Amino acid sequence: MIQDLACRCGCKVFSARVLGNEGVGLVTCEEGHHSLLFDSRDYWVECIQDGRPRARKCRCKSKLLTLQAEYEFRESGDVRALCLRARCAACGSERVLMTADIKCGATDKVVQEPLDPIERPWLKPEWVTLTGLWTEEDLRRVLAYAEERLGATLFFDPIDGPVQALSAEEVVREAETGRAYWLWLGVGQVDFPTERMDCWRTMPVVDLRSPFTMSYQVGRGQLQYVRYAEEVAEGAEFVKQPGAFLSFARSLVEWLMSTFDSRRGRHAVDNSRERERLGFG
Ligand SMILES: [Zn+2]
Ligand SMILES: [Zn+2]
Incomplete structure (x- = not known):
């Protein structure tokens, strides 16, 4: 199953700061709304301890992307794995930003709310x-x-x-x-x-x-x-x-x-x- 990701304001163009290996990322729509990807919230604070991950840049230098989430399901209906695909909004070139295996548990949320709004993503406890x-x-x-x-x-x-x-x-x-x-x-x-x-x-x-x-x-x-x-x-x-x-x-x-x-x-x-x-x- 593949779905286009849209911000809560309806915008479908984002910049993305993704740590592909950790399966963690933050996207920001053109209106400036921040959302964490999938279940990133549990890991985000740790990932920004050493600085802000950089926004991904296309070879054409553009940082604006449209995003698609692709899900693979288990027989039980739970999500087994997911993949985040990006298409450059300027030149159209495509790439995979993240793939992640999902451990068992409640996985509906990553499908129904792949974008998890966060007001102040850079706030971190000391x-x-x-x-x-x-x-x-x-x-x-x-x-x-x-x-x-x-x-x-x-x-x-x-x-x-x-x-x-x-x-x-x-x-x-x-x-x-x-x-x-x-x-x-x-x-x-x-x-x-x-x-x-x-x-x-x-x-x-x-x-x-x-x-x-x-x-x-x-x-x-x-x-x-x-x-x-x-x-x-x-x-x-x-x-x-x-x-x-x-x-x-x-x-x-x-x-x-x-x-x-x-x-x-x-x-x-x-x-x-x-x-x-x-x-x-
Ligand atoms: Zn927005
Ligand atoms: Zn491009």
């Missing part, structure tokens, strides 16, 4: 993200500091089981097994939802999940992410996280920045020896 080239000893040191000096509770999350408050030593022992885990640092009691993968964006917790193993030219290293949200979305507004949490999270960040090495970049909190070993300056 997130703090640090990365550190760490060893297990660094993790031990950071967790001990958070626990003893900042009074943090360490919520160990085995991903496939219930969240448990553990001591810094216990978390380090879990980390040493090499299994993937999530780790949430909070103050006091925190009630976790069932879906926890990205819960740091909406809850008063610092995310310190298991590090990523990176292959650099000189060898492998462990890259630890430390991130939290200063504010969370509430409807169309962003509200600050609770004060007690923010004072904890900011103290932790301040200590990390003053204790570790930031030569690799503005948001780096590295172990200097690891940074040197892995060839960063």
